[in-house]
Amino acid sequence: MGRRDINPSYDEVHPRATRYIVAHQICAVGDVRVQLDGLTHDDVIWTPYEDHRLSRPFETIYLFSGHLRLGSLSQRHMPERVLRQFGYEQSIPPSPMPTESPGAHVIDQRWLQFDHYLVTGLTAASSPSTCVPEYMSWFRTVSHHTFAEVSLEINPVLYHVIAFVVQMLSRQVSRLKMSVHIRVYLGALLVFSNA
Template sequence: MHQTRTVSEYLTLLQAWVYEHFPTLCGDCCRLSASYVEDYPRALKWKPKRDKGLVLPFRKALDEIDVDEVCWTPYEDHRLKRPFEDVSLFRGWIRWGPKMYAHLPDRVLRQYGHVQTILGSPLEIVGQTTTPDEMDIMFTQYVVHVVDVGTVV
């Protein structure tokens, strides 16, 4: 958003996600780390440049990106070291302390190598009235709440 002046939260994770999913944007804003090996956390793969003048060109490049320039499965090489776990397909509320988040992996099935479908409202999927105790029980029984992934691409 043009009027936004600051961003908070864990920006290293956001940056690494952007570099992985939009590789054509990385030429001007980061470089690959020569010392990275797949045993390391994925965010260590990238060495961002520390140039504040990149914001406007970066925004322009992001606005003009084509769907074919998006990497939908960026972690395939990394899966040998960090295998995909079925719990990642859990659909429902998760919480960290007092904060609650709707986890909706069916909205990003393409990133998991499946056909993406059009979905309804997130509140229809996970409900609005789940209590923290119910959340904990649902997550411990995550197999019951795993997304039906359907067709593999």
């Protein structure tokens, strides 16, 4: 996590993804979450394409929001969820909930008319962490929270069951847009279950 090892033979004419050496290993979600929770603002590469712009200029088609396809496979492309990476102020993105693929013909037609499906109303960011004022409040309602563990003496199975229940309840609270105080209570439940 954090900053990856850079491939010494990389140069900016190659695709940006080849810049980093990727370790092929299997990680448990909990391990990755711990690493992500440990990242600081300085550990995050907010604008990964910035240095690459001289050899590959930004094109408006990158802001196409919709399904992309390769043969019979399709996947939703949602640049509005990562506007910071493109140098724009991050706004509150639409839900990433899966939607049914509209079918190959419709995907192709939308792609041919991509300019009708671009993310609009963008503001250039003054810094990599710039976001609209209400973004952080929204983010806190949809993001997971970290809790300090009081004791490691608990039965691991019981701990994971309680953590799963708290996570599911927390998601339900987010969906219902209920008070953040309830989420804090659920977090306290997890911490006190370790005592």
